[in-house]
Amino acid sequence: MFPIRRTMVTLLALGFGACTGQIGGGGGGTIGGPGGGNQPVPTIGAYTAGTVPLKRLTRTEYENTVRDWLGSQLPSFDLPPDGREGGFDTVAEALQVSDIHLIAYQRIAEALVDEMFTTDPAGIKKSWCDYSAPGAGEACAKTIVGDFATRAWRRPMDKWGAMGSGISTYTDLLSATGPLAAQTPEDRLKAALQGVLMSPRFIYRFEFADNSGQLDTTSVASRLSYLLWSSAPDADLLAANLLDQKVLEQQFQRMQVQGSGASATYVPKFQRFLTRFPDMWLELEQLADTRRDATLFPGFGAEMARDMRAETLDYFSKFFGLGDNPRYPRRPLTDLLTATFGTVTPQLAAYYCTVDGTLPPCGITAASGEVDLTKAASPRAGLLTQASIMTLTGATTRTAPVRRGRWVLEKLLCLAPPPAPPDAAAQIAKTQNDTRMISQRQRLAEHRVNASCAACHNLMDPIGLGLENYDAVGRFRTRDESGMAIDSSGALPDGRTFQGAKELSGLVAADPQLTSCVMRHLATNATGRLMTPNDEKLVAAMVTRAGGKNMTLQDALRTVVLSEAFRRRTPEGP
Helix, strand or coil: CHHHHHHHHHHHHHHHHCCCCCCCCCCCCCCCCCCCCCCCCCCCCCCCCCCCEEEEEEHHHHHHHHHHHHCCCCCCCCCCCCCCEECCCCCCCCCCCCHHHHHHHHHHHHHHHHHHCCCCCCCCCHCCCCCCCCCCCHHHHHHHHHHHHHHHHHHHHHHHHHCCCCCCCHHHCCCCCCCCCCCHHHHHHHHHHHHHHHHHHHECCCECCCCCCCHHHHHHHHHHHHHHCCCCCCCCHHHHCCCCCCHHHHHHHHHHCCHHHHCCCCCCHHEEEHHHHHHHHHHHHHHHHHHCCCCCCCCHHHHHHHHHHHHHHHHHCCCCCCCCCCCCCCEEHHHCCCCCCCCCCCCHHHHHHHECEECCCCCEEECEEECCCCCCCCCCCHHHHCCCHHHHEEEEECCCHHHHHHHHHHHCCCCCCCCCCCHHHHHHHHHHHCCCCHHHHHHHHCCCCCHHHHHHHHHHHHHHHHHHCCCCCCEEECCCCCCEECCCCEEEECCCEEEEEHHHHHHHCCCCCHHHHHHHHHHHHHHCCCCHHHHHHHHHHHHHHHHHHHHHHHHHHHHHHHHHHEEECCCCCC
């Protein structure tokens, strides 16, 4: 197989070398979709969609794509971790390609094709013609490769515009007089199929637009599918004319909910969005690597971290609503900070009932694990008081008010503190090594005396100190690590004051910045580019269209999908 590998590596290197520039609309007029050509896109003011660079599949998207399509049972794909921009691995600038990627793509392509020829878990080969038939084998193999590439590249062969289909690069390998003439017909076919999977047209998400920036329906299908399913579009989506807003809305709903009434459930693939988005937005995925001092926090470990993450993911999903299922109504986004329900494991329920290390009866959970914080006096309500958030913003041996304050500002209000001063690392080390028996409030007050630190910490500290009633693993307490009574008063950057986490949550819920911030995070994840100051009018208009302060997560996501930012891209310059 060495000659095949050498040929494929050469093809792959040439292919990626050709993908260093922008790929997109440019030049050639309208590339329309099926069913009547282009239709006008609703506008929100005088907005021009920002350009999104050529975007490769993330590691998650790659794995989902091949498993959904080829039914692969390979245990691991072993791709390098993806970068992050603005907290999201879906932003194009974060998705670079290294030599390690090229080697991994080759290895995975070989394994996938070998699996298909041996066990064929998805039954792909059942519809193939006989590529070994005398006289007709090569023509048959070309048909197989063409069909395979159409599915792999997520675009019909005649919809590649001025780029051309590029399929001859791979079908030429099938010739008995071509570069692989010494190989058997089956090995030549394997090589061509491996090449299709190693092609930039598979690794990247190519998009086409007309001269006005309107994406063609196939490009919109890919954006929608990778947003909601983290995978390639299915046949129904590719066949739909997504330039028609009503059709786009129908597909948007179809991809989320199946069934109706009390029997409605989430489409299994949509569960990926309900996991991936909060994992990245709220940083829940970091819980898997969170460690605590075993002596100070003996009940915390990998299992408890999984329970914490599961609670918040379940909580998040309940805010989307399940179609017309009366048990799961859509709730305003602001309730995310104040709601008194949830679902926890017995172990996590014990955490929620613990106060200062004791576990009195509190009766907030049912046998099903559902939490009702109205059943007893409880210091908890909403996202901020969940153990997952308090834990991932804590430290190994103590709480971390600065980290907590920064998390609230960045994740919920999109108010990034100023850059840290040059001596920040030394100041942090000094604080961490401070073993005096004083409160965090006293320690941070001394910290803010330093003028270079005050600009940032005057914003972050008063928020984080308001969450001091929750220790480094989210248990409630009235005294801190030093045994001192906790003062949980605080203030937001605009001067509004609060006492404790529940009041803080209420203020954040009422802040117009919350709906605007969540809309920015959704749009960044959906479009693959960071929202900039130039997008402020767009974001504000989308919030208004989605319901303003009564906006639900479902309405916010729908508004993003129908926006120019999602359906358009800026045409190439001259």
